Amino acid sequence: MTALRLPSPVVVAAGCGGSGRELAPYLDLDGLPLVSRSLTLDARGDGPGPRLEEAPSGLVHLAGARNRGVAAFLADDLPWLVRAGAWVHVSLVGATLGEYAELARRVGRAPGVRGVEVNLAVPDPRGSGLFDAREPFHAASVVSAVRREVPRDLPVLAKLRPDVSRVVESARAVADAGATGVVVGGPVPAALADGTPAGLCGPAVRPVALRCVHEVCRALPDVPVVGSGGIAEPADVRAFRAAGAVAVQVGTALLHDPTVLDRLGRGADPQRPVRRPDHPHTPHPQEEP
Amino acid sequence: MPVHVVAEVLANRRAGAHRVLTLAAPGVAEGFRPGMFVAVTVGPAQLARRPMWVHRVRGSGTHGATLEVVVEPRGTGSRWLGDRAPGDRLPLTGPLGRAFALPREPVACLLVGEGVAAAPLLALAERLRERSCAVTMVVAADDEAHLLATLEARRLARAVTVVTADGSVGTRGRAEHVVADLVAGPVAGSAPAVVYASGSPALLRAVARAAEAHDVSAQVAVAPAMPCGTGLCGACEVPVQDAAGQPSWARACHEGPALRADRVNWGALADRRPGGGTGAARVAGADGVDW
Numbered sequence A: 001m002t003a004l005r006l007p008s009p010v011v012v013a014a015g016c017g018g019s020g021r022e023l024a025p026y027l028d029l030d031g032l033p034l035v036s037r038s039l040t041l042d043a044r045g046d047g048p049g050p051r052l053e054e055a056p057s058g059l060v061h062l063a064g065a066r067n068r069g070v071a072a073f074l075a076d077d078l079p080w081l082v083r084a085g086a087w088v089h090v091s092l093v094g095a096t097l098g099e100y101a102e103l104a105r106r107v108g109r110a111p112g113v114r115g116v117e118v119n120l121a122v123p124d125p126r127g128s129g130l131f132d133a134r135e136p137f138h139a140a141s142v143v144s145a146v147r148r149e150v151p152r153d154l155p156v157l158a159k160l161r162p163d164v165s166r167v168v169e170s171a172r173a174v175a176d177a178g179a180t181g182v183v184v185g186g187p188v189p190a191a192l193a194d195g196t197p198a199g200l201c202g203p204a205v206r207p208v209a210l211r212c213v214h215e216v217c218r219a220l221p222d223v224p225v226v227g228s229g230g231i232a233e234p235a236d237v238r239a240f241r242a243a244g245a246v247a248v249q250v251g252t253a254l255l256h257d258p259t260v261l262d263r264l265g266r267g268a269d270p271q272r273p274v275r276r277p278d279h280p281h282t283p284h285p286q287e288e289p
Numbered sequence B: 001m002p003v004h005v006v007a008e009v010l011a012n013r014r015a016g017a018h019r020v021l022t023l024a025a026p027g028v029a030e031g032f033r034p035g036m037f038v039a040v041t042v043g044p045a046q047l048a049r050r051p052m053w054v055h056r057v058r059g060s061g062t063h064g065a066t067l068e069v070v071v072e073p074r075g076t077g078s079r080w081l082g083d084r085a086p087g088d089r090l091p092l093t094g095p096l097g098r099a100f101a102l103p104r105e106p107v108a109c110l111l112v113g114e115g116v117a118a119a120p121l122l123a124l125a126e127r128l129r130e131r132s133c134a135v136t137m138v139v140a141a142d143d144e145a146h147l148l149a150t151l152e153a154r155r156l157a158r159a160v161t162v163v164t165a166d167g168s169v170g171t172r173g174r175a176e177h178v179v180a181d182l183v184a185g186p187v188a189g190s191a192p193a194v195v196y197a198s199g200s201p202a203l204l205r206a207v208a209r210a211a212e213a214h215d216v217s218a219q220v221a222v223a224p225a226m227p228c229g230t231g232l233c234g235a236c237e238v239p240v241q242d243a244a245g246q247p248s249w250a251r252a253c254h255e256g257p258a259l260r261a262d263r264v265n266w267g268a269l270a271d272r273r274p275g276g277g278t279g280a281a282r283v284a285g286a287d288g289v290d291w
């Protein structure tokens, strides 16, 4: 089985690090694990821009997978990130199994790609015109379709919704389908003030994500789990690691403090995490099953 | 280069309906140019940051360079900010965004500011004067209490037109109704070669129209809600077009706030969402943020 290796246990969550360039004034990208925004085959950007609304301790977010498309990412953003030394996982999202497979084919052998994250946590797949992966069986089909198209040693992570009633079942299904690990804790399905379906992120969702991480780690001790949802303080990182997560992803916190990762990285480890990609350290024994 | 720091509030004074905060924010003042802003974190439970124009930068002894921001208390976040006392700490990032482009030649410039959005124009006027540009200004607001820095404007500009919606002082009306004549010039002897505007979408659009009609170049400062301020989230995107008319989107916080008026797609901007989405959204929540 493919091992999940990360140079640091604190990862930039999908869609929250811009193209990487926006973070460069604030952090050293060398050895920084970063998940790209979710890419589709064609650019999706004609409609209105993303909408963000404040909720208590949270942000309600609607983006509809707006992105410049996989080709622009591979030609422009990826080479820049790789030169900067970032440890890049590419997030993929599609409308059909065929689209996921095609995306995986395009991304899986691109130079510098360290892993693929399959986004199965879209808060409103139907409204966004994306594949609905709520059923564990459907989630597993996407993972098999992707797994087949990428090199055997490339990690494939499946990002699952923080839905405590389904998350263990989904995690098991995607692991059986060949996922190297799971990211537990995408946006919680929610609505903007006018009722438009969207996703809730930020500290408001942290206890929900933590519960999901706990359940998955307990039920599937051999599956590496990356926790995500509202992580903003060193204590949050410790709580997710204590629940069994091998790493955490940080999204919303970056939007109000672009330097937060350094603070969290140091907090998660007594020493500053080793961030050299050629000397990846092992954040957790579960990591190399 | 922008930095993220914890600023210290040095002073909080009243200016009409506004509060002016003086902040010690190491490293922020150094890279400042007029039109840039800081993204301020408000309260612990409010996750969208508040973009605040850098009003003034001062070199000061003990604290290094300090900066001033103007707060119009009108929602939960801005009221909280307006209540900060000396000694309080404010995490912020800055200086952010693209500054106003300055003319290469010493030409006549018209600066139009509305309400709290006039904040970046005083530093701009100062910079233009240093380049021997003849500056005229329009300072507008709902009423006298919301007019910003008219005294200072009089010191910096050759002529100042004051406009209030309620007529409490100056010309009664809205800035967007007087700009057409002023852009046509002449004011204080010369027709403007460049117009700079910061204010409501209606004002910015009126400036863009007048500038186009009189073949004058115009720069507008677009300021929708900017939840991150650093270009990460994309929620402040405004519709634009390139020189060939090809439509795309610009992040107000990153490619803006200062944009060429002829590059903004004003029609699409007005359609973008209920409440407009840019400028001084007065209704709390109109752009998803309780200012």
Ligand SMILES: Cc1cc2nc3c(=O)[nH]c(=O)nc-3n(C[C@H](O)[C@H](O)[C@H](O)COP(=O)(O)O)c2cc1C
Pocket: A013, A014, A015, A016, A036, A037, A038, A059, A061, A063, A065, A091, A119, A121, A159, A185, A186, A187, A200, A201, A202, A203, A205, A228, A229, A230, A231, A249, A250, A251, A252, A253, B232, B233
């Ligand atoms: C502005 C923004 C953009 C996002 N874009 C994506 C995306 O492209 N793909 C994805 O899988 N998740 C995306 N997310 C979800 C985050 O990756 C993360 O899973 C979620 O926000 C929960 O973590 P947080 O509370 O730390 O933000 C986005 C979230 C935000 C706030």
